[in-house]
Each structure stands twice: as structure tokens, then as C-alpha cells.
Amino acid sequence: MSPVTHLDVESIRADFPILTRQVNGRLLTYLDNAATSQKPTQVIQSLVDYYERYNSNVHRGVHTLSIEATEAYEDARGKVQRFINAPSPESIIWTRNTSESLNLVAYTWAEANVAAGDEIVTTAMEHHSDIVPWQQLAMRKGATLKIIPETENGRLDMEQAALLITDRTKIVATTHMSNVLGTVVDVKALADAAHAVGAVILVDAAQSVPHMPVDVQALNCDFMAFSAHKMLGPTGIGVLYGRPEILEVMPPWMFGGDMILEVSYEDASWNDLPYRFEAGTPNIADAIATGAAVDYLEALGMDNVWAHEQKITGYALGRFAELEGINLLGPQEIEDKGAVLSFSHDSLHSHDLGTALDQLGIAIRTGHHCAMPLIRSHGIVSAARASFYIYNTEAEVDVLIDGLKEAQRYFSKAGIA
Amino acid sequence: MQQGLGELDELYQEVLLDHYRNPRNTDRLDDPTSEVDAINPFCGDEIHMQLGLDGDKVASISVTGQGCSISQAAGSLLTEIVDGKTTTEARALRELFREMMTGEEVSDEVADRLEDSLALQGVRRFPVRIKCALLSWSALIDALDKVAPAKP
Ligand SMILES: Cc1ncc(COP(=O)(O)O)c(C=O)c1O
Numbered sequence: 001m002s003p004v005t006h007l008d009v010e011s012i013r014a015d016f017p018i019l020t021r022q023v024n025g026r027l028l029t030y031l032d033n034a035a036t037s038q039k040p041t042q043v044i045q046s047l048v049d050y051y052e053r054y055n056s057n058v059h060r061g062v063h064t065l066s067i068e069a070t071e072a073y074e075d076a077r078g079k080v081q082r083f084i085n086a087p088s089p090e091s092i093i094w095t096r097n098t099s100e101s102l103n104l105v106a107y108t109w110a111e112a113n114v115a116a117g118d119e120i121v122t123t124a125m126e127h128h129s130d131i132v133p134w135q136q137l138a139m140r141k142g143a144t145l146k147i148i149p150e151t152e153n154g155r156l157d158m159e160q161a162a163l164l165i166t167d168r169t170k171i172v173a174t175t176h177m178s179n180v181l182g183t184v185v186d187v188k189a190l191a192d193a194a195h196a197v198g199a200v201i202l203v204d205a206a207q208s209v210p211h212m213p214v215d216v217q218a219l220n221c222d223f224m225a226f227s228a229h230k231m232l233g234p235t236g237i238g239v240l241y242g243r244p245e246i247l248e249v250m251p252p253w254m255f256g257g258d259m260i261l262e263v264s265y266e267d268a269s270w271n272d273l274p275y276r277f278e279a280g281t282p283n284i285a286d287a288i289a290t291g292a293a294v295d296y297l298e299a300l301g302m303d304n305v306w307a308h309e310q311k312i313t314g315y316a317l318g319r320f321a322e323l324e325g326i327n328l329l330g331p332q333e334i335e336d337k338g339a340v341l342s343f344s345h346d347s348l349h350s351h352d353l354g355t356a357l358d359q360l361g362i363a364i365r366t367g368h369h370c371a372m373p374l375i376r377s378h379g380i381v382s383a384a385r386a387s388f389y390i391y392n393t394e395a396e397v398d399v400l401i402d403g404l405k406e407a408q409r410y411f412s413k414a415g416i417a
Numbered sequence: 418m419q420q421g422l423g424e425l426d427e428l429y430q431e432v433l434l435d436h437y438r439n440p441r442n443t444d445r446l447d448d449p450t451s452e453v454d455a456i457n458p459f460c461g462d463e464i465h466m467q468l469g470l471d472g473d474k475v476a477s478i479s480v481t482g483q484g485c486s487i488s489q490a491a492g493s494l495l496t497e498i499v500d501g502k503t504t505t506e507a508r509a510l511r512e513l514f515r516e517m518m519t520g521e522e523v524s525d526e527v528a529d530r531l532e533d534s535l536a537l538q539g540v541r542r543f544p545v546r547i548k549c550a551l552l553s554w555s556a557l558i559d560a561l562d563k564v565a566p567a568k569p
Binding site: 349366375406407411415 | 486
């Protein structure tokens, strides 16, 4: 049975000015949402409002504008807190993006808690942002990086996970949803396994928080990282959630204004959470706009967002079955699979496909998707990816399928497909 | 106005398609003077180049790799034009090729010198693909730098 969807996609589309754009003479078909989402008027307007009406620095003025800006900034933090059911606003740290959030943990908590001989466990499906910081940490510390493999049908191998997470493990770093395979990982099971051996778990939620209900307490995770730009918000701002008990004792990593309590010429003491981890003037406008993005998603309801994406993805999976020469990566069943369809072609490189689709106004991602080890483990050097969001329709899936067929015809006439 | 895929003809010219289908000079050299791997970090295109120098001349060259049609055809085309040239001439050709990719219309003289690689001219209209065409040329410069640094 296909899930019932409650999204009014036509009225949603009306909120996104960019969706009326023409590209190469056609209406834009934007299917690169896993890279970054488009922004509704409500989010764009919140940026304009801030700059036109109450732009000023936060936490340091007694004047009206500063008070208003500080309130809006902290209000946005509270919205994010409620959105992922974090226990307190202090557990929400603003960063630049998912990558910075992950690096923050690698350079603070992990720097202090991982030593030679310890093990860091991650998965075969990580984005480079959740591999490279751990490789570097392992090299700095003389620790070992262990990789939970992918099963044949594109899931995470939970049996191997159980073997790889041992009492040598200090941290388990896992994606919540693969940006290439769409696989949704059973984070709760990994969290339980990590906690059972006294390790912490960090979740790369860049692809989950925008698309499904996420509850950090239900998942029992210690850290969670995500980016506003993939969930209708602006670029340049991201979030790190940290379990309050852990953040309390975690050393800071950037030093300067706002993060201090008291400074003498010789020494300094640290401000309270979360400011201890937010040195310098923060990204005020984009934090406020992230709050507007959360408002937009909450008004839709994340259950409805997920149901809509399941419906579109299920439809797309069915239509992809019609195509010849195309190989889908990752799970082929809709269960626990997000709105991401990556595929390779028997003879065509994803760039050639991508350029052809762009001629038809269709935006997809091509290349290695910042997951080179994963792409290579599938025996290919690049893949194409279509990814969907709240404003995508089945009609757009049809445009994609027709475009792929047209590209196939073009390249086979050219003798290269 | 709606466009079909006809615009692509400018990119996928017959010479390019031919080199993509049947890349030239892919046999590995037994005893290369210089050897490099070039990779385009944005898309993962890979070129493996081997050079055999005889004095200051390119006596043999081999290019293999994995990637899109533009990157692979450009590598194959490169081997044809560079084979037999002096290292200085090879460097000069790279400059001409780069100008063709990033500059204005090429003169007849430059067109002659670039031989079949002129077929890559159409890539200019697809700016994100220019780096695909340039990959093997930067591999060539790296391979030359290792054994025959540019003369001052
Ligand atoms: C799963 C995953 N992790 C991390 C990232 C990195 O996000 P950002 O580039 O916003 O730091 C992405 C985005 O591409 C992603 O999809």
C-alpha cells in the first residue's frame, strides 16, 4: 500500500520562486536536492527582514536592535532544538555546516578521548566529511579506523557492526541516511551497541533531518550534525547537537569573542554552553533564516514530508525499471530508503548524461558524490543521482525518465551508448 | 524556445566520438621515461600517462584512463598531436590548447597546429566540461616537469 500523502505540492511550489525558472528553454526540473535544497520565500524574506529591520550584533548590546537580533537568534536555536527533540537549547551549537560540526567533534571530544590503540568505527557509506576527519584523527593518535561494510542489497551490515564495535571502540560515526544509496541506517541499534561498550555515537544527519522526523533522544545519540542548506535554509550555517553532559566537559576548539567568560592578559575562562563553541560574531542572519526553514517544515509535518518522498521515490523506482543500461545503486525497495536514486550507465559516464539532461532543464548530480570509496567499491568511477524533496512531483519523475531515454537515443546514435 | 539535444552536436563532434570509441596509443610503454596519474577531484576522471623521451623528443606516449567522453577523447587526441614533438613544442601546444578552451575564436594558424584536437573547441560552450578537456594536458605538463623541466 502506498503511503497517504498530505502535502499540497502545488501550493508548496508557489512558495519557491526558483521553480518557475527556465533553463535552456525549459522549465527547471530540480532533482539535486541531496546537494542542496531550494529556498521558500518565507526563508528568503526572513533574511531580508533581518537586514532591513534589525541587523545588529548579538549578545553584546543594550540597544533595541541588538536585543531583537539576540532574541531572534536564540529563538531560532530553540526551534532547532524542538525540531530534533534535543533536551535543551544549550545542546544546539551553530556551525557553518555538517562538515564543520563533524570536525568540531573530531578536534574536541575525540582529540581528548581517543588514544593510541583505540578504535574508531564508521561505515562504508559515509560522505568524505565523515571519513576524512576520522582518518586524520586516527593518524594523529595512532588509533585504528574500522569500516562497517555494505550488504549486497545496499543496507548496512549490522552483523558486522556487532563484531566491529568492541571495548576498544571509542566512537562510532555513522550516517543516518546515505547521500548516495538513500539507505536509512538503524542508528538506534548502533547507538545501543556503542553505549554497551562505553563508546559514544555521532550521527551525520545531513540527509535525514531534512527529510524525516528525527528525535535525538529516541535515537539515543551523543552527537548529531546537519546543514541548514539541505533543509530549505541558507548556506553557511549548520548544527551540532551534543548530549549536554558531554558538551559540559568538552574542551573548546576556537577561541575569541563570545566564547569567553573572563579574560586577563595571562589566561581566560570559558563561557557557558553553547557559546563556548561559538567563537566570534555568529552567522546571525542565517541562523534566524534556519528557524524560518524549520517553521516551514514543521507546518508541513515531517511525517508528511517523509510520506511524500516515499511516494515519489517509489514511483521513480518503478519507472527506472523501464530503462535499459541503467544500474541503480543501493536498496531497490522503498523500505528504509530515502529520496535518493543514484545510478550508473553501462557505457555512458555520468557527466555525459548530466550535460545532456541539463540541455533539457533537468538538474541532477554527477560524479563521485563526495563518497569516492563507496563509489569505487561498486566498481564504478562516477554515478548520476536524482534526489527529491517536498516540491517534486511524479510529473517531474516522468520528465527525468523521458530525458534519460532521449539522452540514451542521442548517445546511441552517436555510437557511444 | 525549447531546445532538444541538438545543441550537444557542437560538443560531441565526430572526431571526439571516434577517439572515445577507439582511443589511440593505449598500449603501455615498457620503459617509460616519465609516468603520471592525473585525477580531477571534482568528478573523479582519471588519466594515466606514460612518456618515452628520446633526447628532447617525445618518442612514445601512452594514455589510459577512466572518465567521461570529453576527458578520455582529449587524452587520446593529445597522444596523436604530441607524439614526435620536442618537449618545448609540446608545452607550447598545451598553451594553445588552453587558449582555445578559455579564450576567443582560434586563428587559422592555431587551428592548423592543434590538428584534430580542434574538435574539442565546442567544449568551450559547456564551461563545466572544460576541465575534463584539460585534464590530460595538465598530466602532460606534470610528466614533462618530472624529467624535462621547462627551459627558462
Ligand atoms: C551525508 C552527508 N554528510 C555530509 C555532507 C556535508 O555537508 P556540508 O557540505 O553541508 O558540510 C553531506 C552533503 O553533501 C552529506 O550528504
